[in-house]
Structures are given as structure tokens and as C-alpha cells.
Amino acid sequence: MKRLALATLIVFFSSMAAAFYGSFGGERSEELLDVIRVSDTFIAVGFSEHYEEPYIETLAIKLDLDGGVLWTKEFGSMGDDLGRCVVAIDDNHYFLVSRTESAGNAKLLIAMINGEGDLIWQKNHGKNSDYSPWSVINTGDGFVVAGQCATDRNYFQASLLKIETSGKIVWEKDFGKNDFDAAIDVILLSDGKLLVTGYSWVEDHQYLWLAKLDSTGRLIWQKLLGKKDGLHLEGRGLAEVENGYLVAGVASDFSGSAYIAKVDPSGELLNEVFLDDKFPAVLALAKDNESYVALLSFVTVAEEGFGLVRINEDGEIIQEKVFKVGSFEPHSFARLDSGKFLVVGTRSNDSKGRQAYWTSAEF
Template sequence: MKKIIQIAFSPAIFFLFNSLQAQVPAIEWQKCLGGSNNEAAFSIEQTAEGNFIVAGYSDSNDGDVTGNHGSDDYWIVKLDPASNILWQKSLGGNSIDEANSINQTADGGFIVAGFSYSNNGDVTGNNGADDYWIVKLDSTGDILWEKSLGGSGDDGANCIQQTFDGGFIVTGWSSSNDGDVTGNHGLWDYWLVKLDTSGSLEWEKSFGGSLNDMAYSVQQTIDGGFIVAGYSESSDGDVSGNHGFRDYWIIKTDADGNLLWQTFLGGTEYDEAHSIIQLKEGGYLVAGFAGSAYGDVTGNHG
């Protein structure tokens, strides 16, 4: 029987399933995790040993949650295949810290990315407002290193992946044009950051125009470059071909972050890409949401 596994940090619910048979999947188990305040999960992955790692935030310090530093903390939870908690960690400082992406690394540990307004507790080096906060954990959730990246504006990471060389590629948004950030075009830009294995900055690139441009997903491609997806409201700077207010904006870079091509998908309304993968034949599959019923978008149900 095809299975669904349902997991929730109240109130968000996530489904994972395999499609081995063409029948309606049944819920194998579901789990609500948290405390008496707010929790949300934004990223989940099955680990090499068959467990699950979940990342999001919590501002609780009771129930399933221990060690909160104040306000929202990164909340990292490892579950066994039957949904039992193996361990959980609250990471952050006394301000708002939210994890948006987690991946298991080649050494069996984990890399986590999101944003942080803190400059105490587990967080060092905040540049002002919110920064990318990148945290490397060992296999038991202990911090090996952490990095705050950004400038005096708003900077937040939505996606992190380990690269072929063992380093990391991170993307999200930035409104800064100082500190670690160069080349901002105005308001939010895609901010693409390459780190080495120890979290040191190798290079960074800002992509966008004079309005808001937000990256949600990045993947290294088979040629060693990167494909990035999100949305753009701009029609200047690096951006051309906008269909209306907000479109999917897909950019392809080389291995050093230099822009190779960019394309727009969408219509005249709100259209946002939230995930992109490269297919085995070399093309790309993009998913998100569309408020449009024109342009590239057909079949909108209302």
C-alpha cells in the first residue's frame, strides 16, 4: 500500500509519500510536536539511516521543547521511523531566529539555514537587522560552527545545499549593500552565497532589479553551476521579461556565480516559484503557486 507520513509542528502540516502503487495512500502515522507557544516546520528530510530531520522554529520552552533562548529559536528535531523523538535542539539568541532549510551532510551531520536577528546565545557576528544564519551540526545536533552573513538591511536564507566540493550554496533575499553583501539593485535581491567546508565566504552575488526579488530554492547542476528559483517584481537590472506584477524568476549561473541566463514564467498576477530541481535529462522542474490565468499560466481554477 502506498503510504503517507504526516508530521506537524503546530499548526503547519507536511506530507511525505511514496508512489509505488496507484491507490489512495493511507496515513501511516502523524505527529504534532511543540509546546504551549508557536511552532512551525519548514523543512524535512529523511536521513541516510532512515530517520527524519525536521527544522523550523519554536518560541516554547515546555512540552517537547527545551533550551529556548528567547522569542523564536531554530528548532531542530530528529525522529525515528516511528515518529519518536531521538533528540531536539533549540538554537539561537534572545531575538527572532527561524530555520527555513536543513540537509544532512556527507559526514552524517546537518547544515541549517534561515535568518536571525540575534547577536547573543548561539549567534555571533550579526551585521544588523536579520542576517543569514548558517549552522553546522554534528550527527547528534551539537553546533560545530555557525556564521552570520549579511549587512545592515534585511537578509534571510531560504535554501541551503551541500555542493560537490563539500562546501555549501545558500540563497534567499537581501536588501543590504554593505557588510558581506555587494551589488544590491534595490529593495530585496536574490542573494547567492558560496561557502567552503568550514563556512568561510568564497563568493557572493546579488541578482535582481529595483523592486522585490526573492529566491526560495537553489540546486547545483550537473555542469557544476547553479539553478535558482523564486519570484521577481522587477523589470530592470538583471531582470527582463516580466509578465506583470510578480513572476517566477529562474536564473542559471556558472560555478562562480556568474549569470548565464534568466527567464520569467507567469502571468499578470502573483506567481511565485518555491522549488526547482534538475532532471536526469538536464532540464528543470519548477513548482510554486500561480494567481494568474494568463500569459504562461493555463487552467487556473480560481
């Protein structure tokens, strides 16, 4: 039996600009992990954890451009399903990509839904085990899911899988060494190739992994950014810029700090920036007009929320802004308009627990 959940939207006015925030949740735990803009709406995906059964289902929420809820839906299989990422097939169809856990194993669960949130089909995918999807993109001739899986050869490997609109697998590849590896973000380049980032552990040290692949998943080159005696690095966001690429993520030792780098077309490091540790991580990267904006987590001893930084094509920070939101864990964002974004995540509430939460942010 499913319990009722409550959606709340609040609009406020600040500095002559309208803004909003909203939440969704009831007597359970909800989280939003990814969001995309599709035409004049947003599609956000995450999961809803029901306590009484217990079970976990993929949660999808459709919002209008003012943050109002158009619909909420839950999708799932016989196992526990954690929605991780979403991509538009066209203006009226979307893929929801989840990790589905059952009998001690985890596979990919891909669901195709329409603009009204109706399920068209869902399928399990993956030749290996213990899958964790992190991002998905539309390549024009299919869809590529980036993540992590366990193989017979090694413990965890970076995983990439390409599917058709029908859900049929085109190819599946895994990459890595003899330890922990993961693909966290993937983008389609202007030359039709793929650029992937994540991390790779080598001799007890974590490096930022960066790789370029052709459209068949064949490796063209790969690089490890970082030093053996330096900080652990992890890539979480990518952008193609003039004369190279931006890669952003986390630099960590005992605690993390946001990390941004520019590399040349062959992956060689040109510039890197380490932010203050009040920004523990870069969570996502997006283009905004002629520059790029990174979504950051923000935490101090007394405050929480998120940050936005504007980056030029050389990887240099040209603007920074903090948004203080108590008990908020940001996960993803999407562009609303020039300098305006929708940020989604989870916010803890003393009376209602962990709720799906979204807020607009003007930058």
C-alpha cells in the same frame, strides 16, 4: 528558562499500509519549515517561539523512519532565530540555516551540528542586511544558500551565498531589478551549474524568475516567466528533467493557485499548468522513481490539509491526491520510500496552540 514540550506519535493502519503522524509542542508556538532524509532518519528544522521572555530559537527535530522522535534541540544567538532550511554535510553532520534578527537587522545564522544534535559551531553571514534564507543545497565542493536580502542599491534582491564546510564564505551574489526580488529554490544540475527560481517585480507586476549560474555564481542566463497583463507568478521548486527543467510555484491574482511549468534548457517556456484554487500553492518538488511529486497546500471553505500531484517529465499532471488534516499548514516534505513521503509543517490546537507537526503520506 525553557519550558517542557511534549512529543506525540500515533501509528494507524489504512488500506493495509502502516502510516503515522506526530507532533511536538508545549506552552509556546512551534513550526517546522524544512525536512530532509539522511540515511535512515529525518532532520526537520523550524523555530520555537517562547512567550514568557519573549524570544525565538531555531528548532531541530530528528525522527526515525517510523516518525518517532530521536531528539529535539534548540539553537540560537542573542537575537531571534528562525530556522528556515537544513542540508546534510554527511550522514552525521548537518547545516541549519536561520534568519537571525537583532537591533532591527537580520543576518544569516548558519549552525553546524552533529548526528546527536550537538552544536559544533555557528556563524553569522552576509555583507548586506535583512536576509531571509529559503533553501540550501550541497554542491559537493560547498553549500549554496538561496534567499533574499536588502542592498544599498535596491530594496530587496535575490541572494545567493556559497560557503565551505568550515563556514568560510566562497562567494556572495545578489540579483534583481529596482523592486522586490527573491531566490526561493536552487538545485545543482548534472553539468555542475546552478538553477535558481523565485520572483522578480517589474513595473508593479510579479514574474517568475529563473536563472542559470556557473559554479562561481556568474550569471549564464535569466528569464522572467509571465505576462504583464497576466497572473503574478512565483517559483518555489525545481527539478532537472530530460530536455529541460520543471519549475513549480504559485500563480495569483486575488487568490493563489498552484502552478507548474516546463522550460527548455535555455529557460524558454514549453508547457504550463494552472491547478484548481483549492491548491493555493506548490510548496516543494521531489523526484520519485521515474516521475516527480509536488507538495501542495490544500484549502477549501470547509477543509484543510495538503495535496500531492505526480508530474511527468513534460510537466503534465498524471495523478492527484488530497490529504485532509484540519488546521494543518504544510511547509516541506521528504521521500520516505517509493510513493511514500514525510510531510512537515504546523498544526493549530485549541489547547496547545501552534505545534510542530509531521505525517506520513502514501501516494
